[in-house]
Amino acid sequence: MLFNSYGFLFVFLPVALGLYWTASSPGRRKLASVVAAYFFCGVVSPASAAVMLLVTGNSYVLAGFVARAERQRSRRGWLALSVGLNLGALALFKYYDFLAGSLNAAAGVPVLPLLRWALPIGISFYTFEAISYTVDVYREKVAPAPRFLDYAYLVTMFPKLVAGPIARYTGIVGQVAGLPRRVGWERAAGAARFFTLGMAKKLLIADTLAVRLVDPLFAEAGRLGFVTGWIAALAYTVQIYMDFSGYSDMAVGLGLLLGFRLPRNFRLPFAAASAGEFWRRWHITLSSWLRDYLFIPLGGSRCSRGRASLNYFVTMLLGGLWHGANWTFVLWGAYHGVALVVYHWWGWLLAETGRRGRGRAAAGAGAAGMASGTQVGPRSAGRGQRWLRLAGIAVTFAFTAAGWVIFRAPNIGVAASVLKGMAGLRGPGLNTQLLELPPATLAWTLALLGLGLVIGFTLDTWELDDRITARPRWAVAVALGLLLVVCIAQLAAPSPFVYFRF
Amino acid sequence: MIDSTAGNEHGRHAQSRFALTFLLTVSLGLLALIGFNFAVNPFGYYPTLLVRRPATGQDRRVKMDLLREYSGVYGTAEDRGGPVDAIIVGSSRVMTLAPETLRELTGLRTFNAGFSDALPEDYYAVLNQLIRRGTPPKEIVLGIDIIAFDPGPVNQFSALTPELASSLPRDSYLPGLVARAKSLLSYGQTRRGVDLLLQNAGRKPPEPWPVAFDADGLLHYVEWEIGIAQGTFVPEINPDVGGGRLEELDDARRACFERFLTLARENGVRVRAFLTPYHPAVLAYRAVDEVDWFGERRAAVAGYLQGLEKQYPGFTFDDFTDIEAFGGASDEFFDSVHYFSSNGDRLLAALYRMTE
Numbered sequence: 039m040l041f042n043s044y045g046f047l048f049v050f051l052p053v054a055l056g057l058y059w060t061a062s063s064p065g066r067r068k069l070a071s072v073v074a075a076y077f078f079c080g081v082v083s084p085a086s087a088a089v090m091l092l093v094t095g096n097s098y099v100l101a102g103f104v105a106r107a108e109r110q111r112s113r114r115g116w117l118a119l120s121v122g123l124n125l126g127a128l129a130l131f132k133y134y135d136f137l138a139g140s141l142n143a144a145a146g147v148p149v150l151p152l153l154r155w156a157l158p159i160g161i162s163f164y165t166f167e168a169i170s171y172t173v174d175v176y177r178e179k180v181a182p183a184p185r186f187l188d189y190a191y192l193v194t195m196f197p198k199l200v201a202g203p204i205a206r207y208t209g210i211v212g213q214v215a216g217l218p219r220r221v222g223w224e225r226a227a228g229a230a231r232f233f234t235l236g237m238a239k240k241l242l243i244a245d246t247l248a249v250r251l252v253d254p255l256f257a258e259a260g261r262l263g264f265v266t267g268w269i270a271a272l273a274y275t276v277q278i279y280m281d282f283s284g285y286s287d288m289a290v291g292l293g294l295l296l297g298f299r300l301p302r303n304f305r306l307p308f309a310a311a312s313a314g315e316f317w318r319r320w321h322i323t324l325s326s327w328l329r330d331y332l333f334i335p336l337g338g339s340r341c342s343r344g345r346a347s348l349n350y351f352v353t354m355l356l357g358g359l360w361h362g363a364n365w366t367f368v369l370w371g372a373y374h375g376v377a378l379v380v381y382h383w384w385g386w387l388l389a390e391t392g393r394r395g396r397g398r399a400a401a402g403a404g405a406a407g408m409a410s411g412t413q414v415g416p417r418s419a420g421r422g423q424r425w426l427r428l429a430g431i432a433v434t435f436a437f438t439a440a441g442w443v444i445f446r447a448p449n450i451g452v453a454a455s456v457l458k459g460m461a462g463l464r465g466p467g468l469n470t471q472l473l474e475l476p477p478a479t480l481a482w483t484l485a486l487l488g489l490g491l492v493i494g495f496t497l498d499t500w501e502l503d504d505r506i507t508a509r510p511r512w513a514v515a516v517a518l519g520l521l522l523v524v525c526i527a528q529l530a531a532p533s534p535f536v537y538f539r540f
Numbered sequence: 541m542i543d544s545t546a547g548n549e550h551g552r553h554a555q556s557r558f559a560l561t562f563l564l565t566v567s568l569g570l571l572a573l574i575g576f577n578f579a580v581n582p583f584g585y586y587p588t589l590l591v592r593r594p595a596t597g598q599d600r601r602v603k604m605d606l607l608r609e610y611s612g613v614y615g616t617a618e619d620r621g622g623p624v625d626a627i628i629v630g631s632s633r634v635m636t637l638a639p640e641t642l643r644e645l646t647g648l649r650t651f652n653a654g655f656s657d658a659l660p661e662d663y664y665a666v667l668n669q670l671i672r673r674g675t676p677p678k679e680i681v682l683g684i685d686i687i688a689f690d691p692g693p694v695n696q697f698s699a700l701t702p703e704l705a706s707s708l709p710r711d712s713y714l715p716g717l718v719a720r721a722k723s724l725l726s727y728g729q730t731r732r733g734v735d736l737l738l739q740n741a742g743r744k745p746p747e748p749w750p751v752a753f754d755a756d757g758l759l760h761y762v763e764w765e766i767g768i769a770q771g772t773f774v775p776e777i778n779p780d781v782g783g784g785r786l787e788e789l790d791d792a793r794r795a796c797f798e799r800f801l802t803l804a805r806e807n808g809v810r811v812r813a814f815l816t817p818y819h820p821a822v823l824a825y826r827a828v829d830e831v832d833w834f835g836e837r838r839a840a841v842a843g844y845l846q847g848l849e850k851q852y853p854g855f856t857f858d859d860f861t862d863i864e865a866f867g868g869a870s871d872e873f874f875d876s877v878h879y880f881s882s883n884g885d886r887l888l889a890a891l892y893r894m895t896e
Contacts, residue, residue, distance in 0.1 A: 044722050044725070097689045106584075223552065223555045223556035223558075223559045223560075224551075224552060224555045226559040226563070227555045227556075227559040230559060230562045230563075234562075290831070296643075296791075331674055472629070476886045506558075507555075510555055510558035511558075512557065512558070512561045514558075515557075515558045515559075515561035515562040515565065516561060516562075516565045517564045518562055519561070519564070519565025519566045520565060520569055520570060522562075522566050522569075523566055523569030523570055523573065524727070526570065527573060527725055527726065527727035527730060528727050529722075529725065
């Protein structure tokens with residue numbers, strides 16, 4: 039079920055919230071939330087709900103065994119079993135056909151049969167949450183949930199079920215004790231802001247760019263030149279940001295309606311000045327999950343430079359593969375992996391030559407890498423450093439935009455074709471007639487692309503929300519209300535969120 | 541994010557005012573949208589008749605008006621009066637089949653009741669509508685697209701056209717109602733409604749419609765036909781059409797089609813069906829596909845329809861996907877699937893030659 043659908047807005051949401059907030063006890067409230075989540079998932083695909091039950095069920099039971107086991111070896115064994123089962127489910131449903139198909143193609147004969155099973159909704163997200171829960175219980179960061187209901191309540195919460203943010207059990211369990219008895223006006227106002235702004239990003243910007251620019255231009259990949267190639271890349275960069283951050287904003291708004299504050303997933307990613315900083319601003323809950331449960335267990339950065347480089351590369355490669363079973367995602371992960379390795383070698387090199395401070399500014403961000411969180415902002419830098427940072431932002435933006443071409447393309451051939459156009463190898467590419475748009479519509483759509491870029495560089499929903507919260511004016515409430523009406527009027531042809539398929 | 545004013549009475553009050561203003565705005569905005577769409581009713585989805593509509597817009601609405609007039613329900617003209625004996629049913633791919641040709645072939649008074657994207661539920665609705673009027677046809681010429689049995693929701697265009705909505709199969713009623721309710725909030729309808737008001741006020745010229753209909757429902761592609769007359773027409777052949785892989789024919793659509801055949805049999809209506817033709821370039825393009833999805837799909841639909849011939853006396857079927865099957869001309873196509881009336885004449889002649 040899509041957030042941007044009549045069924046969700048006018049039937050599911052009022053009923054689910056009604057049951058949730060009128061429940062007579064905390065236990066019944068949890069039950070209402072879990073039932074709503076299973077209905078939310080099962081109404082689209084009952085098999086998806088069954089898979090979700092298996093994944094959450096095994097991680098709850100096995101985390102209990104981990105906590106109760108006395109010997110370290112047993113604890114490790116239960117942990118390995120739980121992680122193995124969850125990753126196995128992910129591998130079976132998401133990657134098996136891809137691997138079997140690739141193997142069959144390489145062998146030239148069918149070696150393995152294809153299953154052609156539909157990808158269970160949200161499996162990539164709740165599987166990661168389930169793994170982090172079991173690992174955190176193993177690490178004794180959190181006590182195991184007393185009842186399955188307590189666990190399922192937090193892992194299967196419907197606002198974040200299908201496309202995140204990846205809210206770990208450990209991160210939100212503390213909010214349960216402080217849950218209010220009523221939703222409250224403050225939360226309702228926050229929910230209205232986040233949900234409306236997210237929906238506007240998705241429906242008014244992302245979908246328009248997708249239909250008018252991205253899809254037609256990628257369909258003509260072989261005819262793109264420099265200008266049309268870059269329009270395609272920039273339009274998709276804005277589309278995916280508006281789509282995914284819009285979804286995340288809507289999820290945060292819906293989380294508030296359930297009384298929870300879900301974690302932040304984006305922080306002006308277009309303004310990143312290095313590959314490392316990009317991953318501290320883009321899909322934050324995934325990159326921090328990869329850091330804590332993959333990169334650090336692999337050895338992190340506190341080891342030899344060669345080993346650390348391998349860790350960065352492997353983390354990004356698997357992060358790319360997490361997005362989907364296709365060689366384009368593998369290539370996209372490798373692309374970012376190489377960038378992170380180069381970025382960190384650059385940092386180490388500058389540190390060695392005693393110019394670390396200047397070097398960090400030159401690279402445009404904290405050289406400590408993915409794990410450090412250190413940032414160099416324009417205010418803390420001198421004029422020269424500010425220009426260097428701006429140069430870093432421009433280079434990083436162009437680099438990530440080119441990366442999104444690989445991500446969007448249906449195969450590596452199409453990606454190469456678009457990149458060839460962007461490189462100017464097919465001439466200036468002023469052939470905007472490929473879009474078959476009347477001049478006025480083209481101008482309007484390009485203006486929308488420009489607006490999307492401005493928003494992506496400067497306007498963060500969370501900061502905007504803070505500003506509105508500090509001075510909640512009625513005119514802003516009216517404007518947001520009208521914006522939601524405009525969005526609802528656009529629901530006639532709902533389009534799926536890009537991240538739903540992951 | 542929400543705690544900056546929490547714990548402060550003034551702040552809480554401000555937040556509650558904000559939330560209430562927002563809710564009030566959304567409620568009033570939605571009510572205004574619903575009220576406007578219902579009152580102006582630009583596509584004729586509702587019974588409202590406050591604003592005059594031109595005879596353009598969605599073709600089902602126009603076809604139903606034409607059929608009413610042609611079959612003399614309102615007794616508008618003597619020479620038009622009287623029920624129709626035969627109807628042509630199907631998607632836009634049958635809309636250039638000339639009723640006059642069928643009349644010459646059979647002597648039956650014919651109306652072309654084809655409309656865009658018609659699916660089995662639409663075939664049923666048209667026949668049911670005529671039966672409910674007490675004027676069932678003797679004969680139906682039915683063009684079936686090979687995508688007609690794909691899974692999908694009930695065709696909402698028919699669900700949104702009052703006469704057809706009331707004649708759809710019973711299990712389509714609820715989806716139809718939902719479609720009409722949803723359309724009350726549709727921006728597309730609002731935009732069209734504003735245009736309509738501006739046109740009625742003389743502030744905007746009526747939008748040219750690229751098609752026109754004869755009184756008997758025959759479609760004319762106005763711009764293309766002008767191009768043909770002037771010698772400037774270039775056919776728009778896109779070989780990449782025909783649908784993707786089809787796992788299996790949809791059960792609901794098959795059931796609906798069989799209910800249509802049952803309804804026809806019970807009312808003594810003969811149904812001559814055919815698979816609608818493609819331009820030869822499409823078949824040539826598909827023939828080099830690594831996996832012949834088009835061929836698989838065509839064979840599945842044709843096999844299913846041939847099986848029904850034995851079960852439903854009075855139902856016959858021919859596969860005209862390939863124009864050679866009816867002696868069609870490849871240079872008489874507007875695009876990959878829409879053909880000139882002259883090709884349609886050959887198709888009708890072959891259909892009656894083969895099934896007599």
